[in-house]
Amino acid sequence: MKNVLKKWMLLLCALMLAAAMTACGSGGSDDKKDEAKEETAQTDEASDDASDDASSNDDASADDGASDDAEDGSGDAASGKFESLDAFVSSDMMQAQLESQIASLEESGLSCELTAEGGNKLVYNYTILDEAVAVLMDKETLDASLTEMADTFTGVANMIPAAVDGVENPIVVVRYLDNTGAEITSMEFPAE
Numbered sequence: 001m002k003n004v005l006k007k008w009m010l011l012l013c014a015l016m017l018a019a020a021m022t023a024c025g026s027g028g029s030d031d032k033k034d035e036a037k038e039e040t041a042q043t044d045e046a047s048d049d050a051s052d053d054a055s056s057n058d059d060a061s062a063d064d065g066a067s068d069d070a071e072d073g074s075g076d077a078a079s080g081k082f083e084s085l086d087a088f089v090s091s092d093m094m095q096a097q098l099e100s101q102i103a104s105l106e107e108s109g110l111s112c113e114l115t116a117e118g119g120n121k122l123v124y125n126y127t128i129l130d131e132a133v134a135v136l137m138d139k140e141t142l143d144a145s146l147t148e149m150a151d152t153f154t155g156v157a158n159m160i161p162a163a164v165d166g167v168e169n170p171i172v173v174v175r176y177l178d179n180t181g182a183e184i185t186s187m188e189f190p191a192e
Contacts, residue, residue, distance in 0.1 A: 081165040085116035088164050109133035121188075122160060123173040127181070134178060139185045142176050146187045153189035160191065 082088040098114060105112050109130025115123045128134045146153075153172045160170035175186040 079165050081163060083165055085119060085122060085160070085164050085167055085170075089114055089116045089122070117173070120160075120167050120169055121171045121173050122156065123175065125175045125177060127177045127179065128184070129179050131179075137176065137184070142185045143187070146174055146185070150187075150189060153187075154192055157189055157191035 082091065088094060094114075098112075102112050105126075106129075109128065110133065111127045111129055113125045113127075115125065117123050128137055153174060157170045157172045160172075161167050164170075170191045172189040173186060174189070176184040178184055
């Protein structure tokens, strides 16, 4: 079960990258807003599917997760979870999932870094590299998009304890930075 939860958590994090950029990467056109809502709905469905699949595969994959974790050293063999949020973010499995999403973002004038902070925060740092994109993505636009996606980010925070051992009060943080590294805006989404 734990291995399945890890894989769904990784998939959800990768989908979050796509959803965040679909919602925030546009110039505010109605077509792009509709696409963002559709992407958010798909991400929410993926989250629900992950929970359903994880529940239905509890017994079948419990042994599987422990052996996989022991082999790659990223998790606790007894619990089948990652040892820390940092280990989760740094894992080969997570990096492979994120690689194509990040490359796609860079083509649109953005970069993304996923980090862990303070033992309980999963942080998405989006840097706006392209000046033309920066003009379209002001603080108000970004804040509105993040507010619309609050349920999705909260869903990611809710799933962190299932994939990472010992995380209490998990929080997803989304930050937008300009090309100098100065923060444009950020929001925190705690688990409920």
